Amino acid sequence: MKDESKNLILATALSFLVILVWFLLFPPAEPVGELDTPQSNFEAASTDGVVTAPPAATDGSSGTASVDFSLAESRADALSRSDRIAIRTDRLDGSISLTGGRIDDLHLTDYFETLAQEETVTLLSPAGAPNAYYAVHGWIPAGGLSYDLLPNASTPWALESGDTLTETTPVTLRWDNGAGLIFRKTISIDDNYMFDITQSIENTTGDDLRLAPYGIIARHGEPDTIGFYILHEGVVRAQDGEINEIDYSDIPDLEFSAREGAAVEIIDVAENGWIGFTDKYWMTTLIPTPGQPFQSVVKYTAGRDTYQTDIRMPVLSVPAGTTAETTTSLFAGAKEERTIQYYEDTRNIERFVDSIDWGWFYFFTKPMHWALVEINDLVGNMGVAIIMLTLIIKALLLPLAWKSYSSMGKMKALQPEMEKIKERAGDDRQKLQQEMMALYKKEKVNPASGCLPILVQIPIFFSLYKVLFVAIEIRHAPFFGWIQDLAAPDPTSVWNAFGLLPYDVSWMPVIISIGVWPILLGISMWLQQKLNPAPQDQTQAMIFAWMPWVFMFMLGSFASGLVIYWVANNLITFAQQYFIMRAQGVDVDLLGNIKSSIKRKKPAK
Structure with a gap:
């Protein structure tokens, strides 16, 4: 991607893509039918003097x-x-x-x-x-x-x-x-x-x-x-x-x-x-x-x-x-x-x-579960506990986030000079690489430093996702309003105006009958993208434009507690990136990026 400041979006998209691919490869199993002729659980064995297996004895x-x-x-x-x-x-x-x-x-x-x-x-x-x-x-x-x-x-x-x-x-x-x-x-x-x-x-x-x-x-x-x-x-x-x-x-x-x-x-x-x-x-x-x-x-x-x-x-x-x-x-x-x-x-x-x-990252998962339960004991609402735990984790990882977004800000500030180098180098890839490396060395910028801290955070947030999926404390735990079971998908649906219209849409597949929180997930992911201009490459721009809405539908069938976590994480990440980049002197034109993304290109005459 031409704009190095897209590292954050790529890392975020990668984590979502991993979840999505596994979800598609391992869908929920079909229910198993009732048995026609169940028998006793004992198994036959009879070797005199040798301990083998428990006996089958249903014949009196x-x-x-x-x-x-x-x-x-x-x-x-x-x-x-x-x-x-x-x-x-x-x-x-x-x-x-x-x-x-x-x-x-x-x-x-x-x-x-x-x-x-x-x-x-x-x-x-x-x-x-x-x-x-x-x-x-x-x-x-x-x-x-x-x-x-x-x-x-x-x-x-x-x-x-x-x-x-x-x-x-x-x-x-x-x-x-x-x-x-x-x-x-x-x-x-x-x-x-x-x-x-x-x-x-x-x-x-x-x-x-x-x-x-x-x-x-x-x-x-x-x-x-x-x-x-x-x-x-x-x-x-x-x-x-x-x-x-x-x-x-x-x-x-x-x-x-x-x-x-x-x-x-x-x-x-x-x-x-x-x-x-x-x-x-x-x-x-x-x-x-x-x-x-x-x-x-x-x-x-x-x-x-x-x-x-x-x-x-x-x-x-x-x-x-x-x-x-x-x-x-x-x-x-x-x-x-x-x-x-x-x-x-x-x-x-x-x-x-x-x-x-607890999964592969048990060394993260166990303390996260402990913290979630303890916070829930204090606040008395598991949904609030999820948001607070997400906030605490983001606060603990703030030094990594600062380093990542600062690096992205520096790369963004160098963008005009990088464009000049590309114009001078033309099709000479070797010259382009040499001048880019000289620019990085002069300005003391490491292009990889913006992405690596984010990659370090992925196992931590995947562990939190694991906790929210397996913890029995989430089951039948209410949040506010219509969310009365954080372990179940959002029960509202766009197809009956989220319950305002008297239509029963429970027969519809959850993946397309999305509710309020999945929509908030899509919006929060879209807003996070708009902190940076769209990629110059039209194919990449189209992929990023569709990504929030694709994930909105695909993750709409997930437990509402998980979706609430993702929304909270996206909004906190948005706030961190915005203020850190502003602190680095980067002009974050959020409204301009939104306008440019929805403005249609005039056809050539």
């Missing part, structure tokens, strides 16, 4: 009654197939199935599906229900034991103590196999989202036994996802200090294991780790006791279309006449950074806060 083995795991007409119908123990806390509501002892019915009472607050968020659902999603714990035989002697998916557990699971009242389930083994599950819950499950086995057989505990989280069918590059959804796990993520679409491509009867990936964890499924705002995670070795398993069974994460613990020896027990934890709830950090600190769950997808 061990003398229990057969259980129907076929698709129910509704979630309520699936829940009615089993006797249940209620879960009632300040933040959770649901039940535990006595058939199989599953935690398979859970609602998050602090969060609602829509702004109307008519229905709380459903996290877990029982086998047989559409989109079944649940957790279960059990035992794997070793040393000669058979699966017939152990509890399975259809085992009818009895309630031994407690009648409702609350923060202060745990419940204990009991099952006697009739052959000298008595199994118990004691389940407790804290005042947030952490379950503790203590499994015990009482051996009255007269023989020494060996067996291994396990935990499973299973999902029937691939769940609906955002499908956007910036967010990971699928398996997330930690193993001895490392974080591993696997998208839902990649799980079926894992290596097939004949022993497991499924695509599977197994990692041996020496001391610390956890594994589970993460969505944009919700998560379920199995957590062994820190310091405990275990196998971390990701699994996909094609015939049942089941996604599964397991923790498989070491074999326990249970001598005759003794009792052995083991405790693991289950997180099932919202991805609140403060809550997850609290668990990491108090329970020594290594890197648990990294279950939130």
